Amino acid sequence: EVQLLESGGGLVQPGGSLRLSCAASAFTFSSYAMSWVRQAPGKGLEWVSGISGRGGSTDYADSVKGRFTISRDNSKNTLFLQMSSLRAEDTAVYYCASSPYYRGPSLIWGQGTMVTVSS
Amino acid sequence: DIQMTQSPSSLSASVGDRVTITCRASQNITSYLNWYQQTPGKAPKLVIYGASSMQSGVPSRFRGSGSGTDFTLTISSLQPEDFATYYCQQSYSTPYTFGQGTKLEIK
Numbered sequence: 001e002v003q004l005l006e007s008g009g010g011l012v013q014p015g016g017s018l019r020l021s022c023a024a025s026a027f028t029f030s031s032y033a034m035s036w037v038r039q040a041p042g043k044g045l046e047w048v049s050g051i052s053g054r055g056g057s058t059d060y061a062d063s064v065k066g067r068f069t070i071s072r073d074n075s076k077n078t079l080f081l082q083m084s085s086l087r088a089e090d091t092a093v094y095y096c097a098s099s100p101y102y103r104g105p106s107l108i109w110g111q112g113t114m115v116t117v118s119s
Numbered sequence: 120d121i122q123m124t125q126s127p128s129s130l131s132a133s134v135g136d137r138v139t140i141t142c143r144a145s146q147n148i149t150s151y152l153n154w155y156q157q158t159p160g161k162a163p164k165l166v167i168y169g170a171s172s173m174q175s176g177v178p179s180r181f182r183g184s185g186s187g188t189d190f191t192l193t194i195s196s197l198q199p200e201d202f203a204t205y206y207c208q209q210s211y212s213t214p215y216t217f218g219q220g221t222k223l224e225i226k
Contacts, residue, residue, distance in 0.1 A: 035215070037163075045155070045163065045206050047215040059213035062120070095162055103210045105153040105168035112162055 002026045002108055004096050009113030016086050016117070022079040022096030022110055030054065030074040033099040035106055036081050038092035038115075048094070049081065052102050064090075086117045121145050121209050125218035131226040136197045140221045142190045142207035151211035154183055154192045157220075158203045166205075167192060199225075 008020040022034070036048040049060045049070040058070050069082040079096050093114050097106035122145035132138050142152065150170040155163035165174045167183035170190055180201075182193045194201055202225050207218040 044220045045157075045208075045217040047208070047213075047217065050213060050215065061214045099210075103151060105165050105174075105208075105210060106155075106163070107165055107174075109162035109164070 004098065004108055004110035006094065006096050006110040006113040009094065009115045011116045011118065012086055013119050014087060014117055017082070017084040018086065018115060020081040020083065020094055020096075020113060020115070022081075024077040024079070024098065027098070027108075029072075029077040029098075031100075033102045033104065034070075034072060034079045035097045035099065036070060036079075037095045037097055037106070037109075038090075039095070039112075040089075040092040043092075046092075050099075050102070051079070057102065083115070086115075088117050091115060091117050120214055121148060121212060121216055123207055123209055123216050123218040125205075125207055125221050127221060128219065129222040129224065131224050132197055133226045134197055134199060137193065137195045138197060138223065140192045140205055140207075140223075142185075142192070142218050144188045144190075144209055144211075147187050148209045148211035150186050151209055152183075152185065152190045153208045153210060154181075155206045155208065156201075156203045157206065163206065194223075197223075 035050040067085045093112040095112045096110045098108045124143045152170040154167040157163040171183045180195045204222045
């Protein structure tokens with residue numbers, strides 16, 4: 001079954017760091033662009049970051065630029081989001097999602113991992 | 120950044136009704152418009168991509184239309200499982216912004 005499984009969420013203090021992972025299975029991971037999308041409690045969806053299939057192109061929302069880094073390890077079918085200088089407003093469920101091409105729709109979504117930034 | 124504006128923000132309807140949700144982009148995004156359905160506690164699910172292409176497995180009562188800056192999602196003959204929040208998203212240029220969502224509730 002085609003699947004994405006996020007991990008790495010948790011409680012972190014403001015200014016702290018966290019690394020999220022997204023493990024892909026049952027599809028050719030390197031052929032798909034990947035994204036991170038987040039949803040603050042009770043709020044809408046916010047696109048956070050995206051990366052091309054080979055990892056050569058990356059993009060970020062202005063709200064996380066310079067603080068978050070997206071990367072992927074195609075040999076391990078895994079997507080990452082390194083988050084630093086975390087703020088309370090980064091508190092959200094973080095979803096990873098796959099797209100068949102870089103400007104394509106997010107076809108497959110993970111179940112999400114919760115990140116809470118609080119002292 | 121491209122701003123996406125959905126209307127209405129919420130909508131009450133009955134089973135069997137036909138409903139239309141509108142999404143407007145702040146600039147021309149050609150047909151790079153996607154629609155997602157989300158139920159509470161679940162990940163979003165792709166419903167329509169490329170403005171009017173139905174994702175595999177989505178019932179034919181869902182229809183997307185539009186191009187340029189104005190788009191619509193129409194659900195004909197609402198079923199109980201359709202009551203959810205719907206989001207539009209542009210994938211024309213990064214950041215791939217979402218609309219604020221339309222919550223479809225049972226009347």
